[in-house]
Amino acid sequence: MSAAPGPATPVPVVAPAPPAGRFKAAGNALEIRDVSVYYGDVHAVKNVSLDIPTRAIVAMIGPSGCGKSTLLRSLNRMNDLVVSARVEGQVLFRGENLIGRGVDPVEVRRRIGMVFQKPNPFPKSIYDNVAFGPRINGMPGDMDEIVETSLRQAALWEEVKHRLRESALGLSGGQQQRLCIARALAVKPEILLLDEPASALDPIATAKIEELLKELQREYTIVIVTHNMQQAARVSDLTAFMYLGRLMEYNVTDDIFTNPRVRETEDYITGRFG
Template structure:
């Protein structure tokens, strides 16, 4: 069930966060997050800068492990399995829960190799040409690149590079794709293409997207989590989840005043 919500979601949960706190060194960055991400849904994280959206996103595939001093308390589960239990391999976790970053970051390799590289490392035994085509089609990029697969991924436009990164993410057949402001470096047309793609991808994947763009959150997501931050006596800011509900509700009939003010552009 979704915390802070009067509208529980009954579909199966892909990911859950239970009383999650994240620290950087001795600073508490985000506190007491309870959240459930249902399977095959798009969930948007919104809120002002520094309220912990990316920090929580990174908990879901243990990317915070790569940040020195970062520490996660509480419980994060993926299909019921505690992701932070002893013996869980974070690298393996990221195969099931992929990530697309703010700035497109293709490998300095050919378009073909951008897809094939990760699959090969994961011991993919199938037909690589087919996998490359399937992944590029899945990311709505195939028609634009099919004649230049041996060209560099870095020679593509920003929007194409981001779709290449999405193709790379889906090539290893994850179940969840985490997207951290995937369109913030893209022009409006490329942004729309990625948004259309997100719509298509949710048939097969569960998607969590951090965005600063309110229209984008309302266009692409089924559910929206609004985070905010409060200042402590020492001047640090601690992020927390204010409200999580159906996107329609968050944008048109939120429970909390702060949510109403944020979605109507009155702060943030």
């Protein structure tokens, strides 16, 4: 399929728009149109078109090197930080192309937050970690309140409310990751991107993150890259399968994991790849 920019229409095999179902009324938070990413001569993401419905949790799965993290990073201009990277196509957010020249990447990253695989709190206090974004963005309002709200949203408040001034590095891995989510939420984004957010965590901490994502879905649109298929099956509403830089299949998660339409998807999720 040659994915041209424009309204995404469902195509049997590679469907940029999933069956709308309950997400139809909410519209799309992001519309990815014919996005390609190059690292030098390497064409890492190939003409991907995909709609991310508002307040959906969308999982991106695929083998290592399939381009899913690269695609995720192009959604909030993180690839700008990679010297050899070049992004083509459109990522439409409220009708505006985020990849466009006139767009300020810092503003994009405030509206579209990101959490990484390894928890990366700043070597500062728990409070200062959460307050960091609002401060540099000059956000108005009571900082104590912003910090508390963000920590509550990240389901961390009860565990840290008596030690806000202690170093964030003293928290457990799972707590650090929720702190990073709180830090991302503090600047009031609309979309949250997560790149393998639980792969360095134990099963209990992982379960907490997954519960948290379900909670956050009430207010945020979430895109999560994961290698853990059970995790994708548990938390996401829609799943996109990528392979060799291409979007192979995009559908309702239940369908992807019980009845994938594309041979490559089936081979990947049943562990028969290669």
